[in-house]
Amino acid sequence: MYQPIHPLRSSTLPLRRINYHVNHWGPEQSPLPPLVLLHGWMDVGASYQFTVDALRQQRRILAPDWRGFGQTSTPQADHYVFADYLADLDMLLDHYAPGQAVDLVGHSMGGNVAMMYAGVRPERIRRLVNLEGFGMPATRPAQAPTRYAQWIDEIKQLHQGEKTLNTYDDASGVARRLMKTNPRLSQDKADWLAQHWARPNAQGRWEILGDPAHKVTSAQLFRVDETLALYARITAQVLAVEASDDSLGQWWKERYSLDEYHERLTHVPNCRMAVVQDAGHMLHHDQPEAVARLIEEFLN
Template identity: 30%
Template sequence: MPIFSAADGTRLAYHDRGEGDPLVVLPGGPMRASSYLGNLGGLDTGRRLVRLDLRGTGDSAAPADPATYRCDRMVADVEALRVRLGLDRMDLMGHSAGGSLAMLYAARHPERVRSLVLVTANPWALGTTATPEDRRSAALLRKGEPWFEEAFRALESWLDGTADPGPEMAPLFYGRWDAAAQEHEARADEEFNDEAAEVYGSEGAYDPPATLAALSRLTAPVLLLTGELDGAPNPELAHRTAAVFPHAEVAVQPGAGHYPWVDDPAWFADRVSRFLDGRPQLDGRP
């Protein structure tokens, strides 16, 4: 497990697997250890996956100053990783909340981004987010599944502010609530740094007008991959986010939720690989 030092001296870890051109991957959560990403559906068969453990998560050390958990302040950690890897330009992926970190990095260091992949990315850095109605509408697509009633009650309680999000909601984040999804979800509690998550998007983390202006000039190609059944972001929000970039495409993975590589690893890995390699899509995929 390689270790390097951030600009403030914090010791950061990354996990390196596979062979081929590097793909630097930023986890979501926010502030979840990168172990939940696994091999991203088998992307490591043709790519060298470099998963960063954000400060205070996974095998990375906690910083001396907890204020550095803020999303914009961790852009420097991503840049330090690029330098450590010796890359002039890099392919960069951000999942969920990590999508905002990836967008901030691309806005600050556009010349260092060869391509950008945003997987079910929450566009907080752009000043937008999924609405309660987005989440309800996506949840109602699952009506009739055996766990739906309990999950939907928990969702409503969270949206109306009467309860924190609970484990009953977990099936809504997956396209299929099968053994693979349940095993993936079971590890979540030990992978999160909840205190750091409170700081991630705190006041000052985002400057949407500046980020929008910078990303409107980004020359790198961008893929926004979203799940057909995801509510945050839903496909409509992914398309609106794509409109920010000059060279963006959207892929909607059929039957997938917030963790599309868990729902259909082969579909996910093939679609991302084709984008990264500049190959055309097959089978009428979006």
Template identity: 25%
Template structure:
């Protein structure tokens, strides 16, 4: 099943390209992709879900051909969460299952915590819980080391080099490097086309620049965020966490202590890297179906 892609204008001031499949009278599932992708993240997963679900997969603000507002502040998490709720409202969806990978997972965690009235169930794919991620960046040297790329992405001087051959190099170092086989042919062409859209690379990287996550350098001892030493509210929804265990950017340690923060938790571990929806979509679908999505 090939999803129809609609251009939807939202009251948050952006227009998003949104892939939609399945019957609107079926239970709704919203899929949020991460960096540096688009709704194509879900191309091996969406058709199966659409057999008995109403599936919505937006290209989030800044990505592919969706709107790319100027300024780092336009990519703050609350703006992106507002897009999600506005999209659900536009499609007359009240409560929904929310699935997020990478940055999409970060928004999904936030949505589950902030809008339990709308997020009925939660599926997270290789995206760390916000409290555990910040804690690991202070207390887990290996995760701190693995996350130094975030500081590099926050450097605005890199944007000028991300054209032409620079995009090809970026593809190999930030995406193809993390999957088990090379990206070539139509896949490579599709990604390079999306990233070549005017303002796309700056907009995508602005997600990192707008984030409030503190990434200390390896020899730094900055003040510890106060919230790390206070109780953190639990996620109340039934939650499935799917984790590619060979993720070299977000290490498996980030799954180890989820229980106290996600009481209704199921964890499925897959032998794959960070881009597990791209690498092993069948395993992701199987995990979702076992969880009765």
């Protein structure tokens, strides 16, 4: 199994009526700004371990598990609203970095949260690294009736037990699942991730540490005009990182393209781009050393 160079520590913070689990690395005190790492959908904060191990500079690093993921508790609700991530992040920073501007890294969904938050609270972010946080395809207001109906139907399916997450015989089954999703993931890293990505339930089956309600489609349409307004308010320098595999094109086909994403980034006042070679969407697993170099060179 993978042996971390910098073992993670854990803390739990009561926040907004749930218990937030936060992973920590590095010294508690550092002259450098705190580095905050935001994970993606159906992932956990510990997912950044390989990148943290590849960083050369010692600094304070925090990686929360989003609500309903990892070891953070599940709210008393049957769906998730994206704006909650912004409020959660704001209150986490109030606690762990009061009065400080932080360096923020977000992957996938976490990258989307980071970009939005940097537009909402520009003074809280010094520099921002967006790892494949592409946003979503553009929508039209005319799609709203169908979207609301879809959301209602999926809420019903959730309560009828039709939206569930797979369970596995043991941790090795979880590791095989991770390697099937990402063929570049090595066995030792998959075995390590499985211990943080899942746990045995009362029946001894290993279940993913994610609330099935995360599978319910958002009731709200993705509004590009709102997103661009947020981008325009970002004052931090931004590094937008992509993997050489076009995961965006693989997901969305003709509905959304890298060219469209790149056009959106022109609305960010100070943004540069980089590509990590021989990597897919989980680029921080595929090429942690390359990702760590990009992050450190940009932050410095």
